[in-house]
Amino acid sequence: MLPEFKEHIESHFPEILSHPTMVAISGGMDSVVLTHLLIQLDIKPSLAHCNFQLRGEESDADAEFVSELAEKWNLQLYSKTFETKQIKAENRGSTQMIARDLRYHWFNELIDQGKSTYLLTAHHLDDNIETFLIHLSRGTGIQGLLGIPERNHPILRPLLPFSREEILRYAKNNQLAWREDSSNASDDYLRNRIRHHISPQLKELHPSFDPNFNRTIRQLTQEKQLAQIEIDRARASCFTSDGDGYKIEIEKLQALTPLAAYLYHFFEPFGFSQFGAIEKMLNGLSGKEIRSHSHRLIKDRTHLLLHPLETIDKTCYEIEAGTTHLQHPIGLQFEKVDQMKEKQAGVLYIDADCLQYPLTLRKKKEGDVFYPQGMRGKKKLSKYFKDEKMDTLTKENQWLLCSQDQIVWVVGKRGDERFKITPTTQNIIKVTLKT
């Protein structure tokens, strides 16, 4: 396999021929073979070994084996011992996940410290087949079928196209010694089940199963990339930034085919999974809302509004008598003035004697009514919002300045008749919205 490996390195990973390279070595067959192959190509990698102390003496013997190998092959060795069991006790996740996190975290540290430019792992074709089948069984979609990435800077996996069988043959032909990991037989139930019972039978279905599999995942990766280009293009045509969220034009959305695929790709990244409901929403009533754990999607007349959940501040803020400046949640300035000047956007003049403290600053609530200035009588706030053609999110973000619970000002929009300046007003307060 050396000639094929050489060719693969030259065509896919030429960078490791001229940059410091480190191998993540367990002492098992795969990483020992990878190291040996590199040495044959006159690449002298440094080695990084993790001792997770999960198999007692065996773990220590692995570390010892790697240390001897480094000495024998004259390679720089970085070795680290982890208190994995203790760390697991203090954290969430399986032992496997924790060990993986520790490993990659340390590898990145070594890279950051300039110990190497690249870090190579010895993942191979059979690891990839196992990963493929595990993801197939879990239904994780195309992403799960793409296999282990060949490069994920600074991590490179140059053994990925080679099978365990090829690696074993190479190891034997070169009389390499390695450590058998006893956990192979029990540690990872699913993987071992596939390795010993399913993969061998699958491979018997076709004499070229291995290269065919490699070709398939390469092609799937490309299809995914092409699909992503189309998704990005379509998203750019439908989505408009809107504060910390997006407005999405429904008409453009509905022109997309297959719509279900676009909806999945557009909204899955925001935590949504109810794509059928989203599709129905497009023709549904305005105001309809669907939530994910992090976002809300609201049907407005011509658009969907997509916003982070936390944007709607539902707090009721109290404003004590004598307050001159309010900074949060919005900027308001209160001044005593002698007379009212010309009307001005963002400014309201109030008859101070009509106010009851504390004032409150809050969002709309069910049943709100007010007496819009310039109109006779009262109006439901919801009716006012509707007449103003405010979209659902704007409604929810609209602050109301209240005297106790009576609306004094739909802030920045309309004052209330009950608090306006009249010929009998003696004390005037000018409220200015600072934006």
Added chain:
Amino acid sequence: MLPEFKEHIESHFPEILSHPTMVAISGGMDSVVLTHLLIQLDIKPSLAHCNFQLRGEESDADAEFVSELAEKWNLQLYSKTFETKQIKAENRGSTQMIARDLRYHWFNELIDQGKSTYLLTAHHLDDNIETFLIHLSRGTGIQGLLGIPERNHPILRPLLPFSREEILRYAKNNQLAWREDSSNASDDYLRNRIRHHISPQLKELHPSFDPNFNRTIRQLTQEKQLAQIEIDRARASCFTSDGDGYKIEIEKLQALTPLAAYLYHFFEPFGFSQFGAIEKMLNGLSGKEIRSHSHRLIKDRTHLLLHPLETIDKTCYEIEAGTTHLQHPIGLQFEKVDQMKEKQAGVLYIDADCLQYPLTLRKKKEGDVFYPQGMRGKKKLSKYFKDEKMDTLTKENQWLLCSQDQIVWVVGKRGDERFKITPTTQNIIKVTLKT
């Protein structure tokens, strides 16, 4: 499974609730269950049964069983016996492929005759898993992983989301009888190997393997559709129709990423498989050519030229003295005239006495030289072509009118000095290119 089936029909195949429907019935469990399910939904399908006579008495007994079932359930039956073995002897392909072709051909006939609007087959989830794994082992790419199509008008496959296990349970619960196909155990080696040894183990990897698998192939289908949209868009931007082929702008092609994916999708449909070579060609010398079984792809300076192989006519046509009209391969008219008129595109005046018959009409060949009118001396034809900035295909399609083997006219482009009209010319022939 009846409620799930009902819901599936209502949401995915509402058309069969209101149109004549036929079931392709073998007499095996799957097609018997499908028929029974439809009857429960008050759909009375007609039945179509093929007797391929491949299993002697068993085949006849299957036909008899279906006939009795049709009578018992009061369904219209169409039944046809095929001389499959004889047809196989006369044709290429495996028995299985021939039987499939015969079956679908006959089904289409029945539909064309108006016997039904739709034809339903009983393919199910486990058929789909088997097909997926067979294609995975063959490396047929994403297309092979999409599974059996749910609809391929007029054929519909409403059992696809249901597993063999569910179908078996339904059959038992409803005390249905069916015919076991003895060939299941031997006929289709690969499929049975998967069915009995691989699928059961895969399903044990995850309790929701079946629905997860359904979701995966649905998602792969959508990814493929999205990728296809991008491919079509990119193709439209790079390809320009050019006669019976295409000109493809290299600069635009090179701007595409991942280029390998686009090259695959652009050129695979024309029979190409040498995508690495095509990629190299983009920066290669003009004139470089790659062929598929049906097409040639030629590097020109700024474009690739893609053309069917048969467009280049390499024949050398002879033109006898006295010919006045030539129609094939191009239209030429020969007239004796008294005098030469003003120069005109597509017209050449020749000194008749310089010609030696038969004239020939042919394409360029190695070593061609001529004496371009208006120039002193001779010139290599290849140099002339180059100076005229003719692309490779234009060169190859350029006809040359020759006197025996001497070039008289680069047809439509430039006459030869040796044959031109001089003060001493006595007989003039006017040659006109008819387009």
